[in-house]
Amino acid sequence: MNSAQKTLLYPLVALIVGAYFLFTGLVDAKGFLAPLVTAIILALLLIPLANLMEGKLNRLFSSLLSTVLLLLFSFGVFILLSFQIKNFVDDWDKIKETMTPKIEQLQSYAYEHTALSSEDLEEYKKENDIKSMLTSGGNSGQQAFNFLNSVTSFLSNYLLTFIYIFFLLNYRRRFKIFILKLFSNQRKKQVKQIIDETARVAQFYLRGKLILIIILSILYSIGLGISGVNNYILIAVIASFLTLIPFIGNIIGMGLALIFGYLTQGETSILIGVILTFTLVQFIESYVLEPFIVGDKVDIHPFFVILAIILGNMIWGVMGMILAIPVLGILNVVFNHVPALEPFGYLLSTDEEKD
Structure with a gap:
């Protein structure tokens, strides 16, 4: 192996090893x-509102009020969904x-037109019943504990997120000065230009998505x-919230509508209505x-x-898929403003004028 090959090989190996440990660390640090x-992303969204309130309130109260308003909005969404889920559970026997x-x-269609047989399906059911019995161990107390643990973990992370938002808003000037002090x-x-542009990208994207979700819901x-x-x-x-996941979200939303619309009621007019609704919307x-x-800001x-969506799902699941686009958009702003990283900005961009 000559020196030129070694010069290329060492950085490549270091890049692969570094990427592996980076993604492994991100998975382990999900909590x-x-x-x-x-x-951080939601705090960037709330900065214009907090700035507006600071005309009449001090930063502490404006940050607190902005956080509480977002918390109340999320409660409203949860309450709306909970009522709808209750109706769905009440109608489950009929569905x-x-x-x-x-x-x-x-099943009959599958038996007639594929190699699948009823024996294969029964064997599959038996295997899965055995696996579920082995994994659960018939211990309903353990299942209840796992469910309670999951709910507690979700609520803890949910409330912790809003606590983070408050402190990020309240001390945003300190964080900005800290970053500026790191550079000559x-x-x-x-650096200040990068920070301002990053905030604008996140605000524009998230504000647009929020408006889009409300309109799509209607x-x-x-x-x-x-x-x-x-x-x-x-x-x-x-279906509207699933649009936060590009490409895949619309497909999943339409699939849910077909399952809970046509399959649960069985009327052809509903099938046609669902397809027309999603196609037109x-x-x-x-x-x-x-x-x-939303535009092309990101x-x-x-x-x-x-x-980014695939990697986000591998690292943090659904939350990773939702955060993937705004995080990638922020990284792209950094790439385009740092000369050493401009090739990465060019690679990620859709700007044909650079070609």
Whole structure:
């Protein structure tokens, strides 16, 4: 191996090893980093509101009020969803009765047109029943404890996120000065520009997405309600929030609407209504709402959007998929303003003028 090959090999190996330990560390630190990163992104969203309130209130109270308003908004969403979920649970026996013939028809179709047989399905059911018995051990107390532990963990992270948001808003000037102090006087102007642009990207993207979710919830509710779908508000809100996950979210949302619309009620008119609703609303979202409300402020190539979503899911699950785009957009701002990292900014960007 000559010196040129060694010069190329060592950085490549270091990059691969570093990336492995980076992603492994991110997975292990999910409990600490996921609420913190979420709080940073949401705090950037609330900065304009906090600045507006500081005209009449001091920073402490403006930060606290901004955080409480966001907390109340999230409570409102949870309450709306909880009422819809309760209606869904109350109708479960009726839904199950309606779905059973559809599932049997699907099984019959699979038996006739594929190599799958009823014996294969029964064997699969038995294997999974045995596995579930082994994993649960028939210990309902352990299952209840695991459920309680999951709920407690979720509530802790949920409340901790808002505590982070308050402190990030209240001490945002201190954090900004701290970052500026890390650089020389000659580079402080450039660093300040990066910080301001980063905040603008996150604010523009998240504010646009929030408005988009509200509009989509209304449009989906109208379409699914006219189509005769039960629990249409729940399905509409979930489908709207799923748009936070690019590409995949719309597919999952439509799948949920078909399952809880057509399969649970079995009427062809509902099937047609669901398909028309999602086709029309997603057309409006892609060609009318998205360009004007969200725009192209987060200038990321679709290929790297997909990669970011996959990596986000591998690292932090659904939360990672939601955070992937704003985090990648922030990184792209840094790449485009640091000369040594401009090649990465060019690679991530969709700007054809650079080609």
